[in-house]
Each structure stands twice: as C-alpha cells, then as structure tokens.
Amino acid sequence: MEHTNKSDVLRQGVIVFIFLAVLTALEFFVAVEIGSTVLLAMIAFVKVGLVFYYYMHIYRLNVQDEDLDRHSYQYKLGTSRIGLWLFLLSDAFIFGGLFVSRFNLLGLGPLPLSSDSQFTALTITSVLLLSSFFMNRAEVSMEHGDRKGFIFGISLTILLGLVFLAGVITVEWPSAINAGVTPSSNAAGAVFFIMTGMHAFHVLTGVIFLSIVLRNGLRGLYSPEKHWAVESATTYWHFVDVVWLFFYPALYLIGKLI
Amino acid sequence: MKKFFTSALMRGLFWQLIGWIVGALFVTGVRVLMGLNPFVTGQYFFTEPAWVFGGLVGAISYVASTGAMTDWFKWAKGEEVPEHREDPPGWEKYLNVSLDHKVIGVQYTVTALFLLCVGGLFALIFRTELAHSGLQFLTLQEYNTFMSLHGIVMIVGILLGVAGLMNYLVPMLIGAQDMAFPRLNAFSYWVAPPAAVLLLSTLLFGGFDTGWTGYPPLSERAPLGMQMFFLGVAVAGWASILGGLNLLASVLRMRAKGMTPFRMPIFVWAAIATSLISTTATQLIGLSFQMVMFQRLFGMGFFDSEKGGNPILFQHLFWFYSHPAVYVFVLPGLGIISELMPVFARKPLFGYRFVAMSSLGIALVGFLVWAHHMFVSGMNPYLRIPFMFSTLLVAVPTGVKFFSWVSTLWKGKIEAPTPMLFVIGGVVVFLLGGLSGPPNATVATDLHLQNTYWIVGHFHDTMFGGYIFPFFAAIYYWFPKVTGRRMNEALGKIHFWLMMPSFLTLTLLMMRVGLLGMRRRVADYDPALGFDNYHLIMTIAAYLIAISILIFLYNLIVSVTHGEVATGNVWNSRSPEWQVPSPMPVHNYDQPFEVIGEPYDYGLPGSVYIKFEDKKSKGH
Incomplete structure (x- = not known):
C-alpha cells in the first residue's frame, strides 16, 4: 500500500533477494578463506536488516493513526502488528538462549560435522532464502489483488518449506549422526540437535500456518484491503528465516573451515 | 451444582x-x-x-x-466470530471462558489466592517440622518436596496474582473497553489451571528435591516429579508471556484521548515495566528447564560435564529470567503503593515522572544483574565485580520510590483505613527487604551470607513488602469496584495487626539465625547451635500469619454477599474507574473520557483529571 506500482515492488523483492544471495555466498567465502567471526556476524546483521525492512516491513509499526476510529479495521491492524512483533521479540529470546548456549559450550570452535554437512547446509539455506523470496511475492500479489500470483507464491513457499524440513530431518540429521554427532554423544551434538530441532519446529508451525492461509485464500477470504492472516503468516515466515540467518553461520561457518 | x-x-x-x-x-x-x-x-x-x-x-x-x-x-476454518461475547449473569461466568477482562482478572486473582494458600500450607507443614531440631514427622524427601513446592507454587501464585491485578485494573485505568486481544487474554488465563495441576501432581510422582531452582546435576537424578515441575513451569510461563504481550499492546494502543505517557496512572507504568520483563525473559526459564528435560529424556549433555556440558550454563539461563522475575512480582506491588498512597494522604504523588521512570529503570537494570546469584557457583571470578555493581545500581531507582512515598506522606492528611494500613505495612516491610539486599549484592559479604537463612529472611521481606501487602491493599481497595460491597473494616484491621508483627518476627528471626550460621533449605539442624527456641517462635509466628489469612478469607467470602453496600466513590479517588458506579458495568465506560489534567493532584482546588464526553453531543 506504501507502493502503488506493483511491478516496482516486485522488482524491489528481486533486488533484495539478489543481495541476500550474494551475501550468503560471501558468508561462505569468508568462512572458507578468512574465518573471521566478526565478519560473519556483520554479514548476518546486514542480511537481517534487509529482511526486517524489505520483507517484514518493520516500518509499518510506526504509524500515526491516532485519529482513526478505534473499532476500524485499520486501527486494529496496527494493534495486531504490535502484538505479532512482541511475540516475535519474545520468541527471539528462546533462540537467543540457544545461541548463547552454543558459544558457552563450544566456544568459537566449529562443530565436529562432516564436510557433506556443508553442502547440505548451504543447499537448505538457499531453499529457505528462496522460500522467503516467494513468500514476499505472494504477499505483494495479495496487496495488489493478484490472486493467481498469491496462490502460486504461497504454494511454492510451502513446498520449499517442506523441502527444507525434509533436508534437515532426512539428510542433515543422519549425516550428522554418521559423523558421530548424536543428541546424546556430547555437548556439540546436544547443541546441534536442539538448535536445528527448535528451528525445524518453527518451520513446521510456519508451514501449517501458511497451509491454513492458502486454503482460506483459495476460498477467497482475503482481499487487498483485508488480509491480516496473510501478512502475519508472511512476517512469521520471514522471522523463522531470520533465525536461520544467525543459526547457519553459528552451526556451520564459525571456526575456520576445511 | x-x-x-x-x-x-x-x-x-x-x-x-x-x-x-x-x-x-x-x-x-x-x-x-x-x-x-x-x-x-x-x-x-x-x-x-x-x-x-x-x-x-x-x-x-x-x-x-x-x-x-x-x-x-473458527478463524482458521474461515468462519466469522462475533466481536464480543456476552457472559451469562451470575457466578458461572467465573468458571467458564469469558472474554471480559474484569472476569478474567477475578479468575486470575481467585486462582492466585488459592495457590498462595496451598503454597502457604506447604510452608506450614515444613515450618512445623523445623520447630524442633531432629526429624519429627517428615522424611528428608518429603521435607525437600514441600520446601520446593512451597517455592514454585508461591511463585506461580504471585505471577497469577500480578496478572489478575493488571488484567482487572489496566483497561479500566486507561479508559479502554477491554484488553487489545481478548481471546489471547482468555487463553493466557486458561493455561494456568493445567499448569497448577501439573505442579501439584509432582506430589504423586515422588516429589522433587532441588528447590524451585532445579539446578542440574541434582535435577537430573531427582524423581519423576522433577519432570512434572519442569513441564508445569513451562506451561505457566506461557500465561505470563502472552499476558505481558497483551498488556503492552493494550497500553500502547487503547489509552483514552489525552492520556499522554506522563498522564497515565502510575500503576500502568509499573505494569508496562513488569510486562517488558515477563514477555521476554520468561522464555529463558522455559528454555533452561526444557534443556534439563531433554537431558533426562534423550541424554543430551548440555549440563553434563562428562559430555562436555556446563552446569553453570544452566544457572546463567535460569537466573536471566529468575532474577528479573522478582521484579515482575514487586513492580506491580510497588505500583499499587504509589497508586494508593496519594489517595489516602490526600496529596499529589511526589515526583510522578521519577517514579514512573524508576519502574522502567528497575526493569531494565534487572536484566543485567542475574549472576549475583552465582557468586559462589564457580563461575569466572572476574564476573563478580560487574554484577556486584549492576546489582547495587538497582538500589537507586528503588530509593527513588521510597523517597517519593515518604515525601507524599509528608504533611499529608493521612487517613488509615485497611488498604492504607497495608500500603504502609508494605513500605515498612519492603524497606527491611531492601536494606538487607546490598549485603547480598556485595561479593565480600555474600560469600558468607549465601545459602543461609539471612537470604530467606531478605527474600520474604521483599516478596511480602513488594507484593503480598500491596496485593491485600489492592483487594481491600478495589473489592467494592468488583462486587459493589465493602469488606468488613474491623476484620481487615485485625488481619493487618495480626499479620504485620507476626511477619516481622518471622523474617527478623530468619535473618538472625542466618547470621548465626543456619543453612537454608535443610530439614534439620544441630541442637547444639541453640536455634531451637528461635525456630519455635518462627513457627508460632507462621501460624499467626496463617490465622490472619483465614480471617481475611472469611472476610472476603462473607463480604461478597453480606458486605456493606458501596456503589459510589468509596475512597474519594480521582481515578476514572471510581467516577462510575460499582460494580463496574460490563463494557466499563458508557461514554469515553478525555484526560485533561494530572492524575494525582489530590488536595489542589479546581484540578480535574478526566472529563466524560457529553452524552448528547455524541448522538448528533
């Protein structure tokens, strides 16, 4: 609604996606060639900033709608946004606690994973990144009344989310276990499984949430003016992505690779 | 039936x-x-x-x-639901899901009173055991379970009581019809009863002997009851998290016209500070308990040093919530004190802005002090000094509050009905709790005081002064708003004058035996230490407190139906909720009001706080 021209907004989504992809490649390069934790942290923060602004629209929290009728949809939308962001803030403390645990227990060293894991991790990270891109397209399409684009975008997002889940559970976990990193083997295994597990649980809830939105979207319950369910599912999905932006380097890239 | x-x-x-x-x-x-x-x-x-x-x-x-x-x-299925749901008249609405914040507030408060009584009963049981050295009628495991359950049941009880006060009062004080998310509000309450059931079920599963802190490695070996305790706390935590979230959104979005931040009632400031902590930090206690739970279930070695884990990490995660948690308990209580004191001193609240900021200050500094519980834990010794200083810093905003209270009373026309007695009592007891705090924050003295009854005395003074006394004050004060009747004044005074001296005896003696070397959390002590008489007196004092609580409960129950009818502005307050008749109408205010003055200008001629919008002008 801030941008009236749909193609401009879509182009913006593409540019942001390219930035994120380049930064992810850069991240991997930094991990392999330089091994600087500080640089990795900086890149992660830049990526989070991009997602917060362009995909999660954090600026929408700052609205001047004092004069609106308190019972109007617009006013309640503002309240709902604050509620959702407060929930995300609260949820972030769980992930923050896990993040702190990882560094407390393992220091700045790498996890004892096999090199296969690097490939899997980069693949599923790309999948999640791609899903965020389509999620954004779905939301923009909804805002501009393009129902087909919305259905296409959200279906693809759900599909990519499922691919991510399958990647974690059926490829990454067995490969870690083969490398001797099991939940009960040592602290590294415990950290690895609780971090990936907690994140996967959030991806799963996100997929469920998106499926409900897709079903109701197919029945035509949302309009360009009233689609809070779509917006909240989108924001939640991007938040889960943001968590991974930190977890990916923390689990795979920190500590000089190879 | x-x-x-x-x-x-x-x-x-x-x-x-x-x-x-x-x-x-x-x-x-x-x-x-x-x-x-x-x-x-x-x-x-x-x-x-x-x-x-x-x-x-x-x-x-x-x-x-x-x-x-x-x-x-229904929303997930795409069905429409009505915005409001009307409650049936009568008492059934209190036992069923209601979206009305006032009903939910009462539900919270009654559940809290129930749990506080249960927790108190546990305390009486092991206090009786302690009256004499040697083991009388409890086994060590039973003693430990009652001691641990006393802690956690009281904590959950207080959390629900805090939620009760905030739910009932905040929407009324800011002039809203309800909370921002009424369904979430109902949900937050209804996760509390199953959590309470889980906590009490520990008794059937062999109890648990870690105290409410649940430190591994002991909690790893404790009986099955330990797991029910972890689960119960994790579930109860969601009540706190979602309640805090709801309250923040409500205050940000639903304030009456003209109610700028510095014209909000002071209790609302306290509620914001509390909610900031409970919305965020609560996740960390849930996480730390969950990690121990997984360690027991799947052998994940977070806190198992044999597997490269670190038991100290648990303490960091745990205290990151559990220290700010005490501010979750006391900030609303201190808010009640600041809210009621001007009403009964008939004077403006001294330093309103500083008091408002001090609540936020306590909440924010509270995030930086957790490791002062761990001076003897074996963490890196150099961490002790920064945590010592950050802890001592808490005394500054707390001191601001005391300064404000004393200055508000200064030259006031003080009336002392029961609520005011409890307010003054709260200030006195909290002062004792506050003054006994810095010795624990200072590393040199804490190394001696850690794990003694001194800490127990300090903690109970802060909890009673900062929460229990103000909670009683709030109940006596707002009871007419809920029921349209007053509680019996004479019984209220007996309650206070029985509880106050008994409680002071109890905690001062706790501190005394603590200084003399009595360890906390132990079922038995050496008679040669000469503590038998002290413990006997403490036990008698505890029973006197219990009797005073029984008087309060009798008063509460009888007054619901037989109290003196009081539908007007009983306390001559300026607060918006007292400008409409009691009990409060279903949707609070028929006409929205506008804030046009300062909230606490008591005794200043011609000052106005709120003005209701004209009924006629709204129709046109």
Missing part, C-alpha cells in the same frame, strides 16, 4: 486426565514399535517419556476443552 460440574474448569480437569493417559499410551505404543521397554517395573507404571508427553497432551487438552481456543479454530 450441575452447572459447577459442567463448567469449563471441571470439564478441563476431566479432559486433562484423559489427555494425560492417551499421551502416555501413545508414547508407550511407540516404544513397543521401536522395541524399547514399554513399562517400568517401578512404582509409576509408564516410562518417564510417556508421563512427560502425556502431561503435555493433558495440558493442551485442558485448554482446548475449555473452549478458550474455539474462536481461533
């Missing part, structure tokens, strides 16, 4: 039990398929994972069967 047994409360209990068994059976079935041992031959029949999963399923079944989530299911 039929209405009682078919209420959401009882229905939930039934389904919780069913869910518990179904969940346990499910895991047992999975274990059979995996070729694992499905049952244990010991006393609890099902295996530990089965009981834990069952407990979780049971808690979810409770909430689902009450109907607190029905509207969300």
Whole structure:
C-alpha cells in the first residue's frame, strides 16, 4: 500500500533477494578463506536488516493513526502488528538462549560435522532464502489483488518449506549422526540437535500456518484491503528465516573451515 | 451444582486426565514399535517419556476443552466470530471462558489466592517440622518436596496474582473497553489451571528435591516429579508471556484521548515495566528447564560435564529470567503503593515522572544483574565485580520510590483505613527487604551470607513488602469496584495487626539465625547451635500469619454477599474507574473520557483529571 506500482515492488523483492544471495555466498567465502567471526556476524546483521525492512516491513509499526476510529479495521491492524512483533521479540529470546548456549559450550570452535554437512547446509539455506523470496511475492500479489500470483507464491513457499524440513530431518540429521554427532554423544551434538530441532519446529508451525492461509485464500477470504492472516503468516515466515540467518553461520561457518 | 460440574474448569480437569493417559499410551505404543521397554517395573507404571508427553497432551487438552481456543479454530476454518461475547449473569461466568477482562482478572486473582494458600500450607507443614531440631514427622524427601513446592507454587501464585491485578485494573485505568486481544487474554488465563495441576501432581510422582531452582546435576537424578515441575513451569510461563504481550499492546494502543505517557496512572507504568520483563525473559526459564528435560529424556549433555556440558550454563539461563522475575512480582506491588498512597494522604504523588521512570529503570537494570546469584557457583571470578555493581545500581531507582512515598506522606492528611494500613505495612516491610539486599549484592559479604537463612529472611521481606501487602491493599481497595460491597473494616484491621508483627518476627528471626550460621533449605539442624527456641517462635509466628489469612478469607467470602453496600466513590479517588458506579458495568465506560489534567493532584482546588464526553453531543 506504501507502493502503488506493483511491478516496482516486485522488482524491489528481486533486488533484495539478489543481495541476500550474494551475501550468503560471501558468508561462505569468508568462512572458507578468512574465518573471521566478526565478519560473519556483520554479514548476518546486514542480511537481517534487509529482511526486517524489505520483507517484514518493520516500518509499518510506526504509524500515526491516532485519529482513526478505534473499532476500524485499520486501527486494529496496527494493534495486531504490535502484538505479532512482541511475540516475535519474545520468541527471539528462546533462540537467543540457544545461541548463547552454543558459544558457552563450544566456544568459537566449529562443530565436529562432516564436510557433506556443508553442502547440505548451504543447499537448505538457499531453499529457505528462496522460500522467503516467494513468500514476499505472494504477499505483494495479495496487496495488489493478484490472486493467481498469491496462490502460486504461497504454494511454492510451502513446498520449499517442506523441502527444507525434509533436508534437515532426512539428510542433515543422519549425516550428522554418521559423523558421530548424536543428541546424546556430547555437548556439540546436544547443541546441534536442539538448535536445528527448535528451528525445524518453527518451520513446521510456519508451514501449517501458511497451509491454513492458502486454503482460506483459495476460498477467497482475503482481499487487498483485508488480509491480516496473510501478512502475519508472511512476517512469521520471514522471522523463522531470520533465525536461520544467525543459526547457519553459528552451526556451520564459525571456526575456520576445511 | 450441575452447572459447577459442567463448567469449563471441571470439564478441563476431566479432559486433562484423559489427555494425560492417551499421551502416555501413545508414547508407550511407540516404544513397543521401536522395541524399547514399554513399562517400568517401578512404582509409576509408564516410562518417564510417556508421563512427560502425556502431561503435555493433558495440558493442551485442558485448554482446548475449555473452549478458550474455539474462536481461533473458527478463524482458521474461515468462519466469522462475533466481536464480543456476552457472559451469562451470575457466578458461572467465573468458571467458564469469558472474554471480559474484569472476569478474567477475578479468575486470575481467585486462582492466585488459592495457590498462595496451598503454597502457604506447604510452608506450614515444613515450618512445623523445623520447630524442633531432629526429624519429627517428615522424611528428608518429603521435607525437600514441600520446601520446593512451597517455592514454585508461591511463585506461580504471585505471577497469577500480578496478572489478575493488571488484567482487572489496566483497561479500566486507561479508559479502554477491554484488553487489545481478548481471546489471547482468555487463553493466557486458561493455561494456568493445567499448569497448577501439573505442579501439584509432582506430589504423586515422588516429589522433587532441588528447590524451585532445579539446578542440574541434582535435577537430573531427582524423581519423576522433577519432570512434572519442569513441564508445569513451562506451561505457566506461557500465561505470563502472552499476558505481558497483551498488556503492552493494550497500553500502547487503547489509552483514552489525552492520556499522554506522563498522564497515565502510575500503576500502568509499573505494569508496562513488569510486562517488558515477563514477555521476554520468561522464555529463558522455559528454555533452561526444557534443556534439563531433554537431558533426562534423550541424554543430551548440555549440563553434563562428562559430555562436555556446563552446569553453570544452566544457572546463567535460569537466573536471566529468575532474577528479573522478582521484579515482575514487586513492580506491580510497588505500583499499587504509589497508586494508593496519594489517595489516602490526600496529596499529589511526589515526583510522578521519577517514579514512573524508576519502574522502567528497575526493569531494565534487572536484566543485567542475574549472576549475583552465582557468586559462589564457580563461575569466572572476574564476573563478580560487574554484577556486584549492576546489582547495587538497582538500589537507586528503588530509593527513588521510597523517597517519593515518604515525601507524599509528608504533611499529608493521612487517613488509615485497611488498604492504607497495608500500603504502609508494605513500605515498612519492603524497606527491611531492601536494606538487607546490598549485603547480598556485595561479593565480600555474600560469600558468607549465601545459602543461609539471612537470604530467606531478605527474600520474604521483599516478596511480602513488594507484593503480598500491596496485593491485600489492592483487594481491600478495589473489592467494592468488583462486587459493589465493602469488606468488613474491623476484620481487615485485625488481619493487618495480626499479620504485620507476626511477619516481622518471622523474617527478623530468619535473618538472625542466618547470621548465626543456619543453612537454608535443610530439614534439620544441630541442637547444639541453640536455634531451637528461635525456630519455635518462627513457627508460632507462621501460624499467626496463617490465622490472619483465614480471617481475611472469611472476610472476603462473607463480604461478597453480606458486605456493606458501596456503589459510589468509596475512597474519594480521582481515578476514572471510581467516577462510575460499582460494580463496574460490563463494557466499563458508557461514554469515553478525555484526560485533561494530572492524575494525582489530590488536595489542589479546581484540578480535574478526566472529563466524560457529553452524552448528547455524541448522538448528533
């Protein structure tokens, strides 16, 4: 609604996606060639900033709608946004606690994973990144009344989310276990499984949430003016992505690779 | 009676039990398929994972069967639901899911009173045991379980009491019809009863002997009850998190016209500060307990030094919430003190802005002090100094509050009905708690005081002064608003004058034996230490407190139906909720009001706080 021209907004989504992809490649390069934790942290923060602004629209929290009728949809939308962001803030403390645990227990060293894991991790990270891109397209399409684009975008997002889940559970976990990193083997295994597990649980809830939105979207319950369910599912999905932006380097890239 | 047994409360209990068994059976079935041992031959029949999963399923079944989530299911199915739901008249609404913040506030408060009484009963049991050295009638495991349960039941009770006060008062004080998210509000309340059931069920599973802190490695070896404790706290935590979130959104979005931040009632500031902590930090206690739970269930070695884990990490994660938690308890209480004092001193609240900021200050500094619980834990010694200083810093905003209270009383026309007695009592007791704090924050003295009864005395003074006394004050003060009747003044005064000296005797003696070397959390002590008489006096004082609470409960119950009718502005308050008749109408205010003056200008001629919008002008 801030941008009236749909193609401009879509182009913006593409540019942001390219930035994120380049930064992810850069991240991997930094991990392999330089091994600087500080640089990795900086890149992660830049990526989070991009997602917060362009995909999660954090600026929408700052609205001047004092004069609106308190019972109007617009006013309640503002309240709902604050509620959702407060929930995300609260949820972030769980992930923050896990993040702190990882560094407390393992220091700045790498996890004892096999090199296969690097490939899997980069693949599923790309999948999640791609899903965020389509999620954004779905939301923009909804805002501009393009129902087909919305259905296409959200279906693809759900599909990519499922691919991510399958990647974690059926490829990454067995490969870690083969490398001797099991939940009960040592602290590294415990950290690895609780971090990936907690994140996967959030991806799963996100997929469920998106499926409900897709079903109701197919029945035509949302309009360009009233689609809070779509917006909240989108924001939640991007938040889960943001968590991974930190977890990916923390689990795979920190500590000089190879 | 039929209405009682078919209420959401009882229905939930039934389904919780069913869910518990179904969940346990499910895991047992999975274990059979995996070729694992499905049952244990010991006393609890099902295996530990089965009981834990069952407990979780049971808690979810409770909430689902009450109907607190029905509207969300309808939204997911794409159905429309009405914005408001009218409650049936009479008492049944208090036992069923209601979206009205006032009903939810009363539900919270009554549940809190129930849990506080249960927690108090546990204290009486082991206090009786302590009256004489040697073990009289409890085994060590029983003693430890009652001691641990006393802690956690009181904490959950206080959390629910805090939620009760904030739920009932804040929407009225800011001139809103309800909270920002009424369904979430109902949900937040209805996760609390199953959590309480889980906590009390520890008694059936061998109890737990870690104290409410649940430190590993002891909590790793404790009986099955430990897991129910972890689960209960994690579930109760969600009540706190979602309640805080709701309150923040409500205050940000639903304030009356003209109510700028510095014209909000001071209790609202306290509620904001509290909610900031409970919304965020609560996740960390849930996480730390969850990690121990997983360590027990799956052998994940977070806190197991044999596997490269670190038991100190648990303490960091745990205290990151559990220290700010005490500010969750006391900030609303201190807010009540600041709210009521001007009413009864008939003078403006001294330094309103500083008091408002001091609540936020305490909350924010509270995030930086957690490791002062760990001076003797074996953490890096250089961490002691920064945490010592950050802890001592808390005294500054707290001191601001005391300064404001004393200055508000100064030259006031003080009236002292029961609520004011409890306010003054709260200030005195909290002062004792506050003054006994810095010795614990200072590393040199804390190394001697850690784990003694001194700490127990200090803690109980802060909790009673910062929460329990103001809680009673709030109940006596707002009781007419809820019921349209007053509580008996004479019984209220007896309650206060019995409780206050008994409580001071109890905690001052706790501090005395602590300084003399009495360890906390122990079931027995050496008679040669010469503490027998002190402990006997403490036990007698504890019973006197219990009697005073019984008087209060009698007063409360009888006054609901037989109290003196009081529908007007009983306390001659300027606050908006007293400008409309009691009990409060269903949607609070028929006409919205506008804030046009300062909230606490008592005794200043011609000052106005709020003005109701004209009925006629709205029609045109």
